[in-house]
Amino acid sequence: MADDVLDQLIHQHAEVSEWAHVLEQSTRAFVEAGGALDVDGAERFFRDNVHDHFLYEETRIFPAILSTKPDQAVCALIEQLRAEHIHLMEATGELFVDLAMAIAREASEAEWLGLADRTRGLVQVLLAHATLEDAQLIPYLTEHREAIQAYLASHAPLGEPVLMG
Ligand SMILES: [Fe+2]
Ligand SMILES: [Fe+2]
Secondary structure (H helix, E strand, O other): OHHHHHHHHHHHHHHHHHHHHHHHHHHHHHHHHOOOOOHHHHHHHHHHHHHHHHHHHHHHHHHHHHOOOOOHHHHHHHHHHHHHHHHHHHHHHHHHHHHHHHHHHOOOHHHHHHHHHHHHHHHHHHHHHHHHHHHHHHHHHHHOHHHHHHHHHHOOOOOOOOOOO
């Protein structure tokens, strides 16, 4: 809902942190106890939350910001955030495949420690990404709230019909 755009983004960022925490913990649990790592569950959670959140920013938030004719610094910020989305999607996709592979091959403890390190590294990148958005994107959205809301209200998401009059 256009009215809640800021609240929605802030709420979703809290979920990003939660997801990061869940994945980090479950990987550590597997390494330490050799327990069952729910790769499918983690992947589904990522797809339904983080992936959809990135998509929401790419298809709704970034175009809305660009419609306010931001300065070079904000354009550069959006470029950086988009590059980070691509990196996070690719690296996370590879990680999930490697985790599934490690389970199938009954990987050694050293391999699991390496995977746990990679997971932690990715979690840090994801959290830094969300922190950068909290520090620089949210203030811009707050400052241009009315223009952003007007843009979102008059631009239906792709795939949804625009209702006239
Ligand atoms: Fe983002
Ligand atoms: Fe975000």
